[in-house]
Each structure stands twice: as C-alpha cells, then as structure tokens.
Amino acid sequence: MTSLFRISLVALALGAAALVVPAAAQDSAAPQVKMLNVGSNGQATVFEPEIIRVTPGTSTDFIAEDFGHDAVAVEGLIPAGAEAFAGYKNADLSVKFEAQGVYVYECTAHQGAGMVGLVVVGDPKANLDSVIANYRSNPKLSDKAKDKLALLLERVKTGS
Numbered sequence: 001m002t003s004l005f006r007i008s009l010v011a012l013a014l015g016a017a018a019l020v021v022p023a024a025a026q027d028s029a030a031p032q033v034k035m036l037n038v039g040s041n042g043q044a045t046v047f048e049p050e051i052i053r054v055t056p057g058t059s060t061d062f063i064a065e066d067f068g069h070d071a072v073a074v075e076g077l078i079p080a081g082a083e084a085f086a087g088y089k090n091a092d093l094s095v096k097f098e099a100q101g102v103y104v105y106e107c108t109a110h111q112g113a114g115m116v117g118l119v120v121v122g123d124p125k126a127n128l129d130s131v132i133a134n135y136r137s138n139p140k141l142s143d144k145a146k147d148k149l150a151l152l153l154e155r156v157k158t159g160s
C-alpha cells in the first residue's frame with residue numbers, strides 16, 4: 001500500500017468518525033491550543049494552532065502537552081479592558097475570553113525563539129490596528145517573536 005493511499009484511508013476514516021460525533025459533544029469541547037516542543041510542521045517550540053479563533057464568552061484550553069511551556073498574555077497587545085491571563089509552566093490553563101479582539105500571548109521560556117500565538121475573539125478589528133502598530137516597539141518581545149507576529153498578524157488581517 002502506498003503511503004499516499006494509506007493517508008487517504010485515514011482521512012476517510014476520520015471523516016466518517018466526524019460525521020457520527022453528536023453535535024452536543026462537539027459543542028461542549030472547548031477549543032484547544034497545544035503547547036509543544038515540536039509542532040506537526042516540524043517547527044520547534046510552538047503553540048498549535050498558532051492562531052485560534054473563538055466567539056466571545058468561549059473558554060479556551062491551553063494544554064501542556066510537552067514540558068517547559070506556559071501561556072502568558074503580552075501586556076499592551078490585548079484588547080483594551082481585557083483581562084490579562086498568565087498560566088503556570090507545565091500546567092494546563094483554561095481562559096474564558098470575553099472582550100473582542102486580538103490577544104497576543106507568549107511562552108515565557110521560548111518567546112526568544114519565537115514561541116508566540118494569537119487568540120482572536122470575535123471581530124479582530126476591535127484592536128488589530130493597535131496591535132499591528134505597537135508590537136514592534138514592545139520592549140519585552142524578542143526579534144524572533146516579532147517576526148513570528150508579523151506573519152500571524154498578516155494572516156489575521158487578510159483573513160487567511
């Protein structure tokens with residue numbers, strides 16, 4: 001069996017499984033971001049997905065799949081009036097997002113290597129321009145984190 005064929009079979013099986021999951025079970029599952037040493041794309045120390053989009057009032061789980069990571073909101077790069085969140089290293093974290101807009105967050109240990117992510121709650125336009133205008137001058141973020149944010153914010157801006 002070729003690997004391509006095998007992948008197709010797995011995709012078929014997953015597709016079939018998704019069809020039989022009751023809607024209620026899907027609704028009760030909080031959106032998840034995994035904290036990983038290596039992402040599925042081979043990238044080291046990443047949040048996966050790097051951008052997660054949720055509706056206001058949704059709890060999102062940050063899962064400490066691998067050791068050594070945390071998820072901490074970056075001051076000045078979250079919606080005005082939003083509550084900053086900060087998880088502990090090696091611990092799962094659940095955050096209920098209310099204020100609309102873009103939340104930039106980092107892994108304290110690895111933001112120097114570019115381990116940052118975005119949560120987009122509802123309409124990103126609430127603060128997207130402000131985040132784009134301010135992230136480069138943030139004194140806390142490394143150049144690698146800023147370069148990663150440039151890519152992620154462009155994706156949010158273009159809706160991709």
Ligand SMILES: [Cu+2]
Binds near residue numbers: 045068069107110115
């Ligand atoms: Cu990390």
